[in-house]
Amino acid sequence: MFNKNSVGKDGIETVIGPSVKLEGNFVCQGGIVIEGELKGSVKTAGYLEVGERANVTADVAAKEARVGGEVRGNIRIDGYLEVTSSAKLFGDIEAAFVSIARGAVVKGKCSILGEAKNTKNGTPKIKEETAVNSHD
Amino acid sequence: MTNIYIYDQELSGRRYQKLLERLETRLTDLGIGGKIYRLAPMTRLESALKDELAKKPKTIVAVGGDALISRLAGLIAGTRIPLGIIPIGSSMIADGFGITTENACKTLAARRIVSLDIGRVDGQHFFVCRAVITANNPSLILDGELTVEAEGKALIEAVNITGDEYGYLGAQPLADDGRLNAYILKTEKSLLRKDISQSAFICKQLEIVKGAIKVELDGASEIKGARSIEVVPGLLTVIVGKDRKF
Incomplete structure (x- = not known):
């Protein structure tokens, strides 16, 4: 009866603006944009964007992500993770595909996930494991 | 009848x-x-x-x-x-x-x-479209789990339904989804201009821990000292037009 497309443009459902702090274990189905501060954990079945001025102290899980700010915690992305040149990541990364721009700071282990559906027990197969040091 | x-x-x-x-x-x-x-x-x-x-x-x-x-x-x-x-x-x-x-x-x-x-505000005051909280250094708890804080003056809008012309970010508020859309609007001043920054959340209930000055309901009535804003699903029966915006 009503417009059931309740998710916003580009699937974004939640926005944490600059000078806003969120604390807790945040779980949602739609996309998330973080421009402010977040502490705790964040998990979404959708897209995650961490802006240049964002400060995240949390374990992060999302379907796809673009990170340009600071993240202190482990990151697990089912699909593509784009780390831009302004990003500072302190923690382990797991993703199916990763691109890291020149100038980004990445301190932690980076694992490339295999196709989970092709494994017998359903657990993701790790194709490659690489230690990535700071690029600066 | x-x-x-x-x-x-x-x-x-x-x-x-x-x-x-x-x-x-x-x-x-x-x-x-x-x-x-x-x-x-x-x-x-x-x-x-x-x-x-x-x-x-x-x-x-x-x-x-x-x-x-x-x-x-x-x-x-x-x-x-x-x-x-x-x-x-x-x-x-x-x-x-x-x-x-x-x-x-x-x-x-x-x-x-x-x-x-x-x-519904504090279990007794109702609004159809939105409750607007004028606040200073507000602190909120969403659904009893997430703490949200903002610095300085802010407008917090708890929106049940609205048209799509209000420029809100994120998901469009729906009249029958059992959820409220909460927005925090802040003026960010820079050297040359002022920008309005917006945060958007979805919740069923928000508790105002501190910072609320007043709450305006549907742009019509005003209450002070409000503590809790929630959505009550399906409680209102309305005759609507065929050109409704949600």
Whole structure:
């Protein structure tokens, strides 16, 4: 009866603006944009964007992500993770595909996930494991 | 069962006489005339309606602006009596429901009845569209789990339903999803300009821990010292227009 497309443009459902702090274990189905501060954990079945001025102290899980700010915690992305040149990541990364721009700071282990559906027990197969040091 | 029409007190002047006569004729032609209550400045809406609500009228119709519509919605919430609207002047609520002064009589006759969520403040004050909290260094708890803090002055809008012209980020508020959209609007000053930054969340309940100065409901009434804002799913029954915006 009503417009059931309740998710916003580009699937974004939640926005944490600059000078806003969120604390807790945040779980949602739609996309998330973080421009402010977040502490705790964040998990979404959708897209995650961490802006240049964002400060995240949390374990992060999302379907796809673009990170340009600071993240202190482990990151697990089912699909593509784009780390831009302004990003500072302190923690382990797991993703199916990763691109890291020149100038980004990445301190932690980076694992490339295999196709989970092709494994017998359903657990993701790790194709490659690489230690990535700071690029600066 | 009869239709009850509640006229806003502002409609008692000569300015609205011709318009009201025209509307009354149209309602009679459509066979949906009914009992009319004209609110006077000192009339208490609750006491005026108490006996009528007990008789379970077919429809309660607000004839006026958002203040009256919002108050009536709060009074009949949970009774399953449909709320009809004949907006006079600008009305955010009627606009969202796709009702104008011109199509209101036809909309009432068509009786497209839907159950919608309603917002509730501190368990007793209701709003149809949105509650706007003026706050300073606010701290909120969403759904009892997430703490949200903002620095400085901020407007916090808890939105149940609205049209899509308000420029909110994130998911569009829906009238029947059992959720509120909470927005934090802040003015960010830089050297050359001011920008409005926006945060958007979805929740069922938000608790105002600190910083609230006042809460405005549907742009019509104002309360102070509010602590809790929640959505109550499906509590309001409304006759809506076919051009509603949600």
